[in-house]
Amino acid sequence: MTQPVPWNDLQDFLAIARSGQLARAAAAMGVDATTIGRRLRRLEARLGRTLFEQTREGQVLTEAGEALLAQVERMARAADAIASDGATGTLTGVLRVSVSEGFGAFFVARHLPAFAQAHPGLTVDLVASSGFLSPSRREADVAVLLARPRSGPLVAAKLSDYALHLYAARDYLAAHPAPTRATLGTQHRLVGYIPDLLYAPELRYLDDIDARLVPHLRSSSIQAQARLIESGAGIGVLPHFIAGANPALVRVLPDIAIRRAFWLVTHRDTRRLARVRAFRAWLADLVARHRAELLG
Template sequence: MRLFLAVARERSLSGAGKLLRLDPATLGRRVARLEKALEVVLFVKSPQGYALTEAGAQLLERAAAVEQAMRLASAGVAGPSDRMSGQIRIGAPDGAANFLLPQVCAALGRDHPDVDIQIVALPRVFNLSRREADMAIGVSAPSAGRLIVQKVSDYHLHLAASADYLAAHGTPRSVADLRASRIVGYIPDMIFDRELDYLADLGLSRVALASNSVSVQLQMVARGGGIGVVHDFVLPFAPGVQRILTREVSLKRSFYLIRHADDQSNRRLSRFADLFGAAIRAELARLEAKA
């Protein structure tokens, strides 16, 4: 599984071989042996590298879960000499940075007082190759670069509006009714990830109130500016905002924890990443249950 994960993440035998300190030819034989043992093709080989088949993608998710479980087990039996310390900088889109990470990092800080945690909130993709952060939260899994990518959790979004707006304009009965509503959303040409282009999927082209910030959009919705797509985990912070058309529109997206491949052997960062991911999952579940 360790060899499979390296090839899947590096998308090449040479890249994975450098990480594992194995000859590419030897690694290729080991991968072929794994495919033969499982009786399934895991990779499509081409001049561009090794691309996962559908079966390979399914195995990747399970292998990553096994890897994470092993790291958590190691962290659980770590002795006093493994006490975490130092600075860890995390990049995140502003929705997660404002409404999810503060309480997650506060709890981790209490449990690990020698760690200095920094959150950098920016509405764009972080460049880990330039070491802008030690790790980053993303809303899609990057397909390029030497990166370690772990899916953290799914999260959910729904259309929402303030009670004042709905009292003044009425509650839409269908998606078609939204065309007569004032819509709050992203500035169209500043959407940095396709996964954030919610309104296009609903056939809504006009955005009456727009911002590149999730926090600003939420304030626009809460102040009666219109109807917007709101994260379920954000709703507990906006008690005057309520979900609408929940049967017609229910969106699901995912958070990914992204690290540079060179940090794979960094035990401190790997241990923190495991604790961080588990804390995010727990906090997401708590907040979404209150939505």
């Protein structure tokens, strides 16, 4: 008689499939990479199939692994539904949300405690960094991206437009001539991204003003750029939701306005999970109520 496969082993398999790397899966499961690797070999031996191929990037599902993944994800969704949609309606488990550094730190983080308070049984991972986790590879349950994905098993909806403008510190403006388009980058030092470290083409803000403009003080972090501008280092482009409410910053050259968009993205197989649905609805409502903060 074939022995049943322990659910814990299948959860380990799911973590590896979603993260694509043993180390990431081990961190997610709270064990070390050696342990999760041993468990994977045990599962493969029990099933008599190779589930992953080892590549330089990590673990890639084989055909047998893809077939098993479809079954395990159905089981995970059923388990999640039991945990999340029980008699009390309490959400449980872990929700991982990937957002850009600025949107995460300056907008989502300010309001997230209200969501957490409404769902005390849910653990929320807010991954706000220079770069995005991929819902397609199941690294995140929800992602807020700067462009609509062109491929993959994803469901995307436009969350909101947002506005960006040129800003400078009040002290900087008091000590320098009034900036003009012609003096940007010459009489006025520019603050911006490091071109070869951009994680999305939508971050090439200065190109919207003049493709010849090059920042003199550069950082991969929008938070660091905001601090540089606030400290009087120069003039730079910042989202209105970062700079608009900062009394130390002044919008300059008000005829220059840049617009970008946020896209709310989930994997099509997990978009109906209760915790994902709840967060999507909460974030859409939050953005609708604070539209002026985003659009300026």
